[in-house]
Amino acid sequence: xxxxxxxxxxxxxxxxxxxxxxxxxxxxxxxxxxxxxxxxxxxxxxxxxxxxxxxxxxxxxxxxxxxxxxxxxxxxxxxxxxxxxxxxxxxxxxxxxxxxxxxxxxxxxxxxxxxxxxxxxxxxxxxxxxxxxxxxxxxxxxxxxxxxxxxxxxxxxxxxxxxxxxxxxxxxxxxxx
Numbered sequence: 612x613x614x615x616x617x618x619x620x621x622x623x624x625x626x627x628x629x630x631x632x633x634x635x636x637x638x639x640x641x642x643x644x645x646x647x648x649x650x651x652x653x654x655x656x657x658x659x660x661x662x663x664x665x666x667x668x669x670x671x672x673x674x675x676x677x678x679x680x681x682x683x684x685x686x687x688x689x690x691x692x693x694x695x696x697x698x699x700x701x702x703x704x705x706x707x708x709x710x711x712x713x714x715x716x717x718x719x720x721x722x723x724x725x726x727x728x729x730x731x732x733x734x735x736x737x738x739x740x741x742x743x744x745x746x747x748x749x750x751x752x753x754x755x756x757x758x759x760x761x762x763x764x765x766x767x768x769x770x771x772x773x774x775x776x777x778x779x780x781x782x783x784x785x786x787x788x
Contacts, residue, residue, distance in 0.1 A: 629774045632781070637663060640685045640757075641785035645778055650680070659692075661685045665778070678738075679763035679771060681778060686756045687788075689749075697749035697756035698726040704758065705730045708745055724750050724786045725757075733765055740765035746779055750786065757784055 632645040635652065639661050646652060646665055653664040664670060666680030689697040705728050709715045715732035725748040733740050742765045748757040761779060763771045 629770075629777075632774075632777055634781075637683075641788045642685075642757075643781075643783050644683075645781035647774060647778070659687050679767065680761070682760045683782075684758045684760075686758070687754060689754050689756050691754070696751045697754060698751050701726070701728050701747035701749045701756055701758065705745055705747060708732065708743075722748070724752055725784070726751065738764070742768050744775065744779065746782075748782070748784060750784075750788075753786075753788060755788055757782070 630647040630649050633648055634643055635646045636643050637654075639654065639656065644665075647667075651664075651666055651669040653666075653670055655662045655664075661684070663683040663685075664677070664680065665683070666677035668677040668680075670677065686692065686697075689695070689700050693700045695703075705717055708730055709717055709732070715730050718729040720727045720729075728745075728747045728749075730745045732743055734743055735741075741762050744761040746759045746761075748759075750756075759779065759782065761775050763775065
């Protein structure tokens with residue numbers, strides 16, 4: 612009986628393990644981050660806005676959705692595009708998202724030249740609630756805004772929390788970009 616219990620506990624812990632993380636360079640934006648092994652990365656660029664999609668499922672076409680992953684949008688020359696500093700633009704974006712989330716609380720920090728904002732909330736969908744975390748890192752001195760949105764099924768939150776935080780905290784940006 613002890614052996615059966617040990618086998619079940621080992622199998623459960625193996626099944627619940629997170630994928631290993633590997634460092635990935637994002638050369639178009641002079642950045643790097645950790646990406647779960649086996650996940651897919653897609654890069655698109657249009658008019659100075661670079662978008663990375665890192666997801667558990669592979670996006671074959673433009674309209675494909677994913678259940679868990681990250682969208683990282685990098686916008687340069689924000690003052691020229693939006694007539695405001697990146698930090699103000701980020702604050703506006705997150706204020707709009709804050710209105711959507713139940714009691715979502717905006718967190719503000721400073722990381723070197725980056726003003727950082729984070730907002731967590733849940734949205735409803737036909738497939739069940741979705742946990743959303745927005746992280747904005749604004750560099751007012753260069754005019755660049757990094758805006759990351761993580762989404763995953765709320766029911767998977769306990770399993771994905773550690774992975775999500777490892778990915779989000781691994782984002783390293785060049786302060787001169």
